[in-house]
């Protein structure tokens with residue numbers, strides 16, 4: 001199988017980092033309940049007055065570099081490779097790309113090793129990338145083309161991607177069962 005795997009929220013813990021940095025820099029300001037938020041983009045669930053504080057965090061230097069790795073993800077990727085599957089990491093950069101793009105490469109090298117750099121695809125439109133499946137936490141993925149892949153939603157315990165009709169769900173504990181491998 002050709003398997004595409006999203007990065008933020010699937011391999012790298014974007015929300016966890018936001019939460020800990022927020023606590024450190026804005027201890028007296030409340031942050032939206034990250035796990036129960038209904039919107040995919042965190043800032044969309046924040047009051048107008050705090051939106052820019054969230055974007056200040058994720059556009060800052062080293063934010064993407066220091067995202068913690070999500071439990072079980074590395075082992076799952078290695079399992080897929082060792083069982084003969086073609087695996088690519090397929091991720092979209094934020095609009096403020098300056099730090100994000102290079103730090104995504106550095107993150108992959110740091111957590112998965114140098115040989116994974118060649119498996120990293122950074123694109124704003126994932127429908128241009130071919131594959132059999134795309135594992136991604138975003139509830140709806142749109143682009144210019146009709147995708148070749150089936151979008152299987154990564155179930156990371158968030159409310160924003162629950163109950164999408166006719167989609168399968170997957171996580172790093174049940175991926176073998178869901179994929180039938």
Ligand SMILES: [Mg+2]
Pocket residue numbers: 006007008009010136137138
């Ligand atoms: Mg994601």
